[in-house]
Amino acid sequence: AARLGSDWDIEIVETHHRHKQDAPSGTALMLGEAAAQGMGTTLSEAGVTDRAGLTGARAAGTIGLASLRGGSVVGDHQVIFATAGERIELTHRADDRAIFARGAVQAALWLASAPPGRYTMDAVLGV
Numbered sequence: 623a624a625r626l627g628s629d630w631d632i633e634i635v636e637t638h639h640r641h642k643q644d645a646p647s648g649t650a651l652m653l654g655e656a657a658a659q660g661m662g663t664t665l666s667e668a669g670v671t672d673r674a675g676l677t678g679a680r681a682a683g684t685i686g687l688a689s690l691r692g693g694s695v696v697g698d699h700q701v702i703f704a705t706a707g708e709r710i711e712l713t714h715r716a717d718d719r720a721i722f723a724r725g726a727v728q729a730a731l732w733l734a735s736a737p738p739g740r741y742t743m744d745a746v747l748g749v
Contacts (some may be wrong), residue, residue, distance in 0.1 A: 623703070628707045632657045633679060637698040647672060649699055654685050655738030657701065661685075690735040712728035 624630060632722040634657070646654070651665065658665040661683065668685045680686075697716040701707055716722075725743070732746045 623657045625660075626703055626705075628661075628683065630703050631684075631686075632661075633686040633688065635688045635698075635700045635702065637692070637695050639694050639696065640692050642691055646687045647689070647697070647699075649697070650687055650689065650743070651739040653699060653701055654687055655686050655727075662740065664741065 623630070628709070634646070634650050634653050636647050636648060638679050654665040654669055658668050661668060663683070665685065668683055669687055670681070670684045671687045671689075673686070696719055700711060700713045704710075729743065729746045733741070736745075
């Protein structure tokens with residue numbers, strides 16, 4: 623977001639199964655917060671989760687978050703960067719919950735050799 627500039631709009635679309643209780647999901651909020659940080663703001667200031675009843679053009683500097691619920695979708699997340707005449711779309715689709723278990727095992731193995739502390743998956747993945 624920081625490198626694209628202010629003429630790019632950001633939208634985050636997430637889809638989960640019909641039984642998911644929260645919307646937007648924690649992952650969507652994390653993606654939105656990362657985009658907001660790149661814009662030099664916070665998601666609480668820039669995030670828009672409900673456009674029902676809004677009229678007029680999109681407000682500059684906002685990050686849209688849309689949540690879809692249906693079927694048995696494990697989890698799909700899409701970040702869309704859009705400007706006049708083009709867009710960049712980054713998508714992750716989780717088709718099997720086993721990927722989350724593999725990530726938990728990877729984190730546990732990493733933690734076994736880490737000093738005591740509080741960590742995020744960014745630290746585990748080295749990003």
